[in-house]
Amino acid sequence: MKTNKPHLTIAVTGLNAIDSPGPGVAVIRGLLEAESFSCRIIGLSYESLEPGIYMRDLVSKTYSIPYPSAGMDALLERLQHIHQQEKPDLIIPNFDSELYSFIKLAPRLKKMGIHTFLPTLAQFEERHKVNLPAFGEKYGLSVPRSKAVYTANETMSLDREYGWPLVVKGKYYDAALAYNHEQVKAHFNRISAKWGLPIIIQEFVHGTEYNVTGLGDGEGGVVAAVPMRKQYITDKGKAWGGISIDDKKALALNAQFVRETKWRGPYELELMKDKSGNYFLLEINPRIPAWIYLAVGVGQNIPEALARLAMGWPTDPFTHYEVGKMFVRYSWDMIVDLAAFEQISTKGEL
Amino acid sequence: MKIKKNIAVSENGFIFNPSSGESFSANPSGLEILNLLRQGHDKESILNHMGENYQTDSQTLERDLTDFIETARQYHLFEHEDE
Numbered sequence: 001m002k003t004n005k006p007h008l009t010i011a012v013t014g015l016n017a018i019d020s021p022g023p024g025v026a027v028i029r030g031l032l033e034a035e036s037f038s039c040r041i042i043g044l045s046y047e048s049l050e051p052g053i054y055m056r057d058l059v060s061k062t063y064s065i066p067y068p069s070a071g072m073d074a075l076l077e078r079l080q081h082i083h084q085q086e087k088p089d090l091i092i093p094n095f096d097s098e099l100y101s102f103i104k105l106a107p108r109l110k111k112m113g114i115h116t117f118l119p120t121l122a123q124f125e126e127r128h129k130v131n132l133p134a135f136g137e138k139y140g141l142s143v144p145r146s147k148a149v150y151t152a153n154e155t156m157s158l159d160r161e162y163g164w165p166l167v168v169k170g171k172y173y174d175a176a177l178a179y180n181h182e183q184v185k186a187h188f189n190r191i192s193a194k195w196g197l198p199i200i201i202q203e204f205v206h207g208t209e210y211n212v213t214g215l216g217d218g219e220g221g222v223v224a225a226v227p228m229r230k231q232y233i234t235d236k237g238k239a240w241g242g243i244s245i246d247d248k249k250a251l252a253l254n255a256q257f258v259r260e261t262k263w264r265g266p267y268e269l270e271l272m273k274d275k276s277g278n279y280f281l282l283e284i285n286p287r288i289p290a291w292i293y294l295a296v297g298v299g300q301n302i303p304e305a306l307a308r309l310a311m312g313w314p315t316d317p318f319t320h321y322e323v324g325k326m327f328v329r330y331s332w333d334m335i336v337d338l339a340a341f342e343q344i345s346t347k348g349e350l
Numbered sequence: 351m352k353i354k355k356n357i358a359v360s361e362n363g364f365i366f367n368p369s370s371g372e373s374f375s376a377n378p379s380g381l382e383i384l385n386l387l388r389q390g391h392d393k394e395s396i397l398n399h400m401g402e403n404y405q406t407d408s409q410t411l412e413r414d415l416t417d418f419i420e421t422a423r424q425y426h427l428f429e430h431e432d433e
Contacts, residue, residue, distance in 0.1 A: 208370070229371030245371040246356065323368045324358065 003038065009086055010307060011042040011114075014094030014290075015052025015062070019331075020236045023094045025052045026293040028059065030303030033296060037307070042086050048345040054336045061086065064348035072101045076108065083112050090115040090310045092303070094287050096172045099124060117310035119265045119286050120218075127261070127284040129169060129200045139260040141253070141281045144272075146202035152188045155201050156181065162203035169202055170195035175237065177204065205282070207274040210247060211239075212254045213289050215302050217309065217317075218264030224302045224318045225254050226295040231326065239291050239329070244298045246323040253279050266292075266306055291327060298322040351419070352429045353388045367426065374425060379404070383418055393419070 010031055014022030028041050043062035045053050053062040063082050066074040082088065091114055093102040102109075103124055106116045118124075126135055129146075136143030145162055146169075149155055159166060159181070168187035169175040172195050178184040188199050214225035227250045232241035250271055257269060268289040270282040288302065295302045298321040308315040344350040358366040363381035365374040376384055379400070386396045393415065400411055422428065 210371075231371070243371045246368040247370070324366055 006037045008037050008039040008089045010039050011044050011088040011091040013044040015043050015045050015050040017051040020238050021290040023288045023290045027303045029293055030296040030301050034304035054334050062350045068098050075101050088114055115310040117265050124286050143281050144203040144205050146200050148198040148200050150197050152185045155184045158201050165204045167202040167204050169200040205272045205280045207272045210250050210271045212250055212269045213295055215266050215305055216258040216263030220259045220262045222255055222258045223305050224300045226300050226321050241328045243326045244323055294327040298325045354429050
């Protein structure tokens with residue numbers, strides 16, 4: 001059946017729908033449910049066992065791409081090959097660690113006809129965990145005190161300033177609470193071995209954690225925003241269940257963030273509300289969160305709006321969403337032929 | 351002492367605070383008290399109502415009602431008392 005809807009080919013990363021999930025599969029579900037266009041999904045994977053690769057009802061074809069550590073040239077070369085094969089209209093990168101390369105490559109991708117809608121490099125750098133105190137001061141947002149450290153010894157005096165416990169954070173991912181200096185050192189060594197330096201030592205704010213996902217138009221306007229409270233958190237701190245809420249303060253803070261920074265693209269704000277009702281901005285993730293399908297489910301299809309903005313199509317801001325809707329995540333065992341695993345492992349395509 | 355307008359209470363006693371995302375369960379007598387509070391009854395009026403409908407002494411009733419109201423306050427279910 002022929003429709004008048006435009007048809008897009010969209011490449012998506014973050015297919016690792018595991019216990020600490022990437023957002024890719026949820027993004028794809030949103031894209032496939034878009035009302036204003038139809039699309040074909042190309043998966044971009046880093047590992048052969050990323051579950052999204054094998055979800056053939058969601059992902060038409062997957063190509064492996066090089067890790068960010070391989071450099072931008074290697075990524076560009078691979079994307080040029082994929083472009084020759086699939087002619088994607090846009091790419092939605094979903095990992096913090098790959099964003100730098102995609103932001104830098106965006107003008108060249110655009111020349112190839114591949115659209116993106118990403119934060120500017122200045123926005124991306126500015127909101128980095130390492131720069132959060134300066135970021136909070138610049139934009140008038142309350143953030144917990146923190147310091148970036150390069151050696152475990154530098155952490156020794158911070159407990160006097162911040163009190164116990166301290167939050168030990170990796171520059172991209174991972175965070176752990178430490179209640180004494182031995183634990184600080186252990187977390188420092190473990191996290192720095194995985195994610196490199198610096199490590200961020202942050203003041204712990206007691207309270208309730210809330211998250212807001214949204215989309216900024218790059219001119220200070222909020223295109224979409226949905227606040228959520230985590231109801232069930234895994235041992236890795238990931239939401240396994242959550243509920244949409246109507247938190248006026250969180251939405252006001254979100255609007256302030258977008259207006260002041262003129263944020264461009266999707267994001268997730270991690271907020272902590274203390275006992276007095278004050279909000280602290282703990283982190284700004286410059287990408288779609290893994291729980292994005294909740295936003296789709298409550299009436300704000302952020303992946304669809306993101307694709308529209310990337311294509312330069314007019315996109316009306318969402319004005320409401322359903323409050324009190326929950327998501328409950330689950331795991332699912334797929335049966336996969338060895339031949340499929342062999343093909344993505346050896347040829348880098350499936 | 352007024353229950354927030356946006357607090358949702360189901361007929362089974364399931365309470366949802368849309369501002370915070372918190373949910374709670376009340377037993378049938380708790381649900382009855384909540385509904386009376388939502389209708390604007392004060393503590394005295396609720397004590398009279400409960401005294402007429404439950405076989406218990408007034409001291410126990412007052413203690414239980416005070417406990418219930420204090421718990422509801424801690425859960426930020428009343429207007430102008432949480433932020």
